[in-house]
Amino acid sequence: DGGITQSPKYLFRKEGQNVTLSCEQNLNHDAMYWYRQDPGQGLRLIYYSQIVNDFQKGDIAEGYSVSREKKESFPLTVTSAQKNPTAFYLCASRIPGQGNEQFFGPGTRLTVL
Amino acid sequence: GEDVEQSLFLSVREGDSSVINCTYTDSSSTYLYWYKQEPGAGLQLLTYIFSNMDMKQDQRLTVLLNKKDKHLSLRIADTQTGDSAIYFCAETIRGANDYKLSFGAGTTVTVRA
Numbered sequence: 001d002g003g004i005t006q007s008p009k010y011l012f013r014k015e016g017q018n019v020t021l022s023c024e025q026n027l028n029h030d031a032m033y034w035y036r037q038d039p040g041q042g043l044r045l046i047y048y049s050q051i052v053n054d055f056q057k058g059d060i061a062e063g064y065s066v067s068r069e070k071k072e073s074f075p076l077t078v079t080s081a082q083k084n085p086t087a088f089y090l091c092a093s094r095i096p097g098q099g100n101e102q103f104f105g106p107g108t109r110l111t112v113l
Numbered sequence: 114g115e116d117v118e119q120s121l122f123l124s125v126r127e128g129d130s131s132v133i134n135c136t137y138t139d140s141s142s143t144y145l146y147w148y149k150q151e152p153g154a155g156l157q158l159l160t161y162i163f164s165n166m167d168m169k170q171d172q173r174l175t176v177l178l179n180k181k182d183k184h185l186s187l188r189i190a191d192t193q194t195g196d197s198a199i200y201f202c203a204e205t206i207r208g209a210n211d212y213k214l215s216f217g218a219g220t221t222v223t224v225r226a
Contacts, residue, residue, distance in 0.1 A: 004155075031212070040121065042201060042216035043156075050211050058213070090155055099144055099163075100205065100212050104155035 003027070004105035006091050011110045021076045021108045023091035031094035032074040033102060036060060036087045043090060049074055078110065085112045119202050119217035125224055131189040133220045135202030138183060142204040145178065146214070147187045150199045197224045
């Protein structure tokens with residue numbers, strides 16, 4: 001089955017530690033996106049990548065970093081510089097063609113203690 | 114500008130119709146989307162409408178688009194308990210070489226018996 005996998009579903013870290021969230025897709029999509037979701041707010045774009053070895057900052061990139069070494073993978077690192085990292089993180093890839101809609105993974109809930 | 118607005122809550126009786134409203138600001142948006150999010154899950158695309166259309170119907174879902182007022186609505190006919198979820202409206206933000214989505218804060222729909 002084709003889809004997007006995010007792991008783990010729940011992640012706990014101590015304050016001051018960097019943590020990397022995994023996002024893998026086998027849909028052969030070029031474009032991938034990372035969003036952060038907080039209660040009562042919409043999804044806010046952290047980083048996105050249109051193609052391998054290229055990525056751009058979104059609206060709230062500070063304190064985060066990404067890489068795109070393979071088409072299938074777009075990991076997100078939450079660094080210790082991110083002041084309020086506890087949130088639900090969603091990865092998406094874009095379906096090329098008519099609607100250009102984004103297809104979402106199941107999300108990772110990060111809690112920093 | 115990129116600012117999508119939705120009301121935050123809607124309560125509806127089972128079997129009635131639900132109408133979720135959204136306003137957007139980018140008049141150049143080509144596609145507008147409705148996504149559904151169940152608790153603890155990722156976003157699921159429900160439907161989308163191209164900006165040159167006024168209406169789109171898909172089974173129990175009807176999307177209405179008023180480009181003049183930049184107003185989008187989603188009507189769910191015969192609302193069921195399984196329709197309880199958060200519904201997000203999103204507009205396309207198209208750059209020179211990329212597509213991004215701007216999301217509203219989401220409308221939490223509660224279906225009561």
